Amino acid sequence: MWKELKLSNVQKIEKVSAEFVIWMHSILPYGKMKIRVYEDQEGIFSGLTDLHVKRKFDGDFEAAVGFGKTIEEALSETIRNFNEIIEQDYPKDQYPNGLSEHHIEYTEPSDF
Template identity: 40%
Template structure:
């Protein structure tokens, strides 16, 4: 359907082979000046079909064990709650390390974020 319809109609789309649809409902620029390189990063918030929200950072911290990157991820029943949870989780990951360098981080590809 083009035009018309309610804003929540996307939640009712069912297509064989499509596992899930999430709607990007917010993008936030975050200024953090002590631990992350370049002083800023982004968080995107997605609405899920059940009405809950999930947030993801575009900067990932590499694992000490195997170097695999871990994003800040958070959840909530509102955009603000998901943003706060995402930031709290990401800052907790950062604060678990005594020293960080630019090599400890990986950025999402701009086309992916």
């Protein structure tokens, strides 16, 4: 089994367990983002968005992440954390039309 592999110079192996297309037309300028869920050798799942949001406190772009014991938990946590970033930096009352293309950047397709 892949979780039990011990290979020279390899500290950790993660498997892509799932990939989801998440549609959020009211928030995202292009309507969608992807979330990949990885499983590590300890059986922990982690989700990561392909979309990064420009944070107001430092101007850097940040992806949302989430962790869980199942794919579904990691997916839910990732979306919850993404929504928290949006609510903190781009509240609906100040950004009723959602984010503009200046507020986001997508991961290079070759990196995701």
